Every structure is written in structure tokens, then in C-alpha cells.
Amino acid sequence: MAIAAVALGGNALIHPKERGTAEKQISRVNNTIALLKPLSERFSLVLTHGNGPQVGNLLLQQETAKDIVPPMPLDTLDAMTQGQLGYWIQQAVENVLRKNAATIITRVLVDEKDPAFEKPTKPIGPYYREKVFSNMVKEPEGWRRVVPSPKPVEIIDIEEIASLVGRGFVVIACGGGGIPVAKEKDDFIGIEAVVDKDYSTAKLASQLKADLLVFLTDVPTVYRNYGKRNQNPLYRLNRRDAQALLDAGEFKEGSMKPKIEASISFLVEGGKQVIITTVEQIGDALKGSAGTIIE
């Protein structure tokens, strides 16, 4: 069966602005996974997921208790949320889709010379009224920490992921973009950074030689002039169209831009098709009647 790599993002796992009890988050995960049925019938699935709200909660808990418990660094927090969300997603796949699932703790190789380390851009955790950490920037909502977001060089744990996909498992991998790890001499060293989940998922899809890459997000399609009065959905794009729109600055940083960039690199590296849509519309998008398809 052909392989599809599917990135679960945005509202697929937690209601926006809601911190979320386990019960509510698990219920949302179950609903999301149920909507993947048409995909699961046509493809071997590898599922990746975001972890922003969950890492944000851990950061808040760590800070509140910092006088009694040593806080963990970002790479370890990512590993923890991979366990947390992996467990929930795995249970949902087995209970709802009735397929065997496996969760693989996934490290992503980053380059310590990546220019991202000189210019942190990825906001993490809660907003603050004041600048309480040195790595903070002011946003309209308040002060927020920013950390480097280096590009994924490769998915280190690709071999076990590929092996289990080959054995028929729905594999949950690369949570939160993967645990950032650099190579120092011959050793892997954890790095305090956040790898963009869209780039990681595209890299994972390429390394797995997946046919299809799916970004499940908050909008039903990619738009031209997004958020403006003349906003215009884009249903079909080829790689050159996508590149031209990207070059024209059509897509928003940290939102649609990384998805389009990741889509292009997946197609350049041999992938056949990318779908960008919501979880609710993925069934129709597979039939060609919804979503944005890039080929």
C-alpha cells in the first residue's frame, strides 16, 4: 500500500485557547482520528503532530514549581509530549480505526551551524506582562519567549519508523517536529530548539518515500490574499505555481509559508502529491472535491 505522511496540526488535538483536561484532549483526538478513516483505507499512515499547547503547559508547570523541581530543557519536554500525545493518538487509532499503532520517540538531526541559532524566531509557552526571560520578544499580547527553529537535516529514527510502517502499523512519529539533536564528534546531543513540524513531516515523508503528504490545518484550502476582502481559494497548484506565490510573499510566516515550502521540497525530493485542508474535509479532498492539492 502507498504511504501517506499526515501532519495533525492546529485544532486537531486541542481546542484553540483551551488548556485542556486529559479527558477533553483525548475526546478531541478520537474525533480527529475518526475523520482519517478514508485516508487509512487507501494508505499506510504515518502520523505526526504538533505539541505547542502541551509544551506550553509543561513550561507553566515547571516555572510555577521551579523552586522545588528542576525544570527540564526543551528537547526533553518534546520527548515527554511525544509520549503523551503518542499514547492518546495510538489508543484512538486502535479504538476508532481498528488498526495496530505504534509510537516511536523520534529525534531529528539539526546543524549547529544553522543560522536559526543566531536568530531565534519560534515563540513558545505563555505570554507574560514583563520580560522575565532574556530570550523574550514583545508581541501584541505580551512578552513571549522565542527559541531557534533550525531546519531538519534528517529524521534520525527513520529506520525503525520505516520498518514498522512496512509491517502494517500506523506509526505515530516526529511529535512536535521531533526532538532536536545535533552531532558533536560522534555523539548525539540534545538541543534547546523547536523544529518546525511541517518541515519535519516533509522530511519524514521524503525519507519514507511516501506518495502523499497531508497537512491538516485550520483552513479548508490555501488562499491567495488570505484574510483580505479579495481572498481567493486555490484548489490546484503545481510546484511552479506554489513557488511563484511563495516568492511573491503570499504566505504567512509560521503558518502557511512553512507548509508551502515543505510541500515544494517534498515534491522536489520525489513525492507525488500534497494535500492541505482541514481534518473535516480530508475525505472530500481525497476525492478531489475539497482542499488544496499540489502536484
Added chain:
Amino acid sequence: MAIAAVALGGNALIHPKERGTAEKQISRVNNTIALLKPLSERFSLVLTHGNGPQVGNLLLQQETAKDIVPPMPLDTLDAMTQGQLGYWIQQAVENVLRKNAATIITRVLVDEKDPAFEKPTKPIGPYYREKVFSNMVKEPEGWRRVVPSPKPVEIIDIEEIASLVGRGFVVIACGGGGIPVAKEKDDFIGIEAVVDKDYSTAKLASQLKADLLVFLTDVPTVYRNYGKRNQNPLYRLNRRDAQALLDAGEFKEGSMKPKIEASISFLVEGGKQVIITTVEQIGDALKGSAGTIIE
């Protein structure tokens, strides 16, 4: 290559009484894994680990921040620590032993009719001066929560673990005894409990048809009259000796008793050998000159 299932417990991962920064814990994990070299040269390894101090820290953080972040239930906390410790152990195996490693989030099936649910016995988290939760018992050090500790019926995720062991990976699995999950109709449901890691490791070893089961703990051997003036190390035991000593009440609840019970059940289910010793003495124990060997 024959398979060995190795339970890393006690001081192998965190210094006793120390809460532990990530740096200190990772350094300890590296030292422990280095001592497994003789084992790794003779066996395909599956590593399990405790998570008591790590779950204790998460419980403390959750309580401190409970007004701003919803606390997660115990099964989810176990999944989180499987990610955390699995990541650290995996890095150590690759950096120190130079073997490919994979971390599998592992669920363990428990029976909701297990009598353990009527009589919680497993202490978790910090001590308190007062009874602040309903499920607390008084210990000499203070009040402490206790939760049910049901027996593992089977390792649910055995198939992916076996598959990766067969492919040559050192697999980290069953952390914290595994995530307790019950079956309700056809669905897996997470359960607020803690499965004893010794029983889970023995069950995992049996299901994998491992030849060797190793418990790495805080004492170099099993003792008769442990802690008394006439304390006496036991170097070699057969299954019947072990059962007789167990029946005579020689072994302490929550400490050596579950290890001996787990050893017996592993041998009954077809296992060949059990070693109980410290991480420092495992090399000598393999040569037959240290530790307790049960056959």
C-alpha cells in the same frame, strides 16, 4: 543472538533522594548504560526502567500549578516519562554502546477485576505533612498517596517491540511498568494505576521468549535475613529454592519480593536464567562471579 530483558531500577537512573536536573540524570543514565557493555555484546537487549522520581516530580509540578493547568492522570504521566527517559536511554545506547536504539511507548493490559483495585498499595509522589488527598496512607516520613498496582496481563505493544528487537535494535520499552490500560468492550481505556516494573519486565521477557531476565537494583545479591545481623547472600538458587524462601516470607514487599515472584513466573513460562545484581556488578555476574543467579 539470544535476547535479554533488563530492568533498570533504583539508583541506575537518578541518585537516591536527589530530584535531579536533566544534566545530572542524563549523566547517570550514560554511566549506567556504559556498564551494560558486556551484556550488549552477548545479547540482543530490551531495556525497561523505573520512573518513580520522574512521575513524583511531575505530580509536584502539576499540584503547584493546578489552578492554571489541568493535571494529567497517572497513565498519561507514565507515557510522558516513557518519552523522557526513553529519549535519554536511547541517546546513551547510541553514544556509549554504539548500537541503534528505539523507544516504544508501551501499554500493559490490566484486568479491571484485579483485586488490586480494591486495595491500593503502590505509594507515589511526595510525602505530605497532612492528608491532602483521599487516597493517602500514613508512613513514618509522612502522608503519601497510594494507588492500585494491578498485575500485567500482557504487554499490548509486544509486536512492535519484538519486530524491532529482531531487526537488531536495542529497544527501550515498558517504562515505569508500562501504561496501564484495560479493555472495555473492544476499546482500550487508560487506567489510573501503576503496574510493578518487575512483573511487567518478566511478562515482556516471557512474551519475547527471552533467554535471560536481569534485574539491576541497589543490592549486589539477594539475601537471606536481609538487613539483620545474620544477613546471608544467596548466589545460586533454583526455582524451588526461590519459591520456598518466598513462602517463608524472606523477601520485602515492594522491593525484593516482586523481583523473586517475577523471576519465578519467567522461569515457569520457559525462561532460562535470571540475574539479580547491581549495574556495577553485571559484568562479573555474567561470568558467574557476582550477583544472584536463579535457574
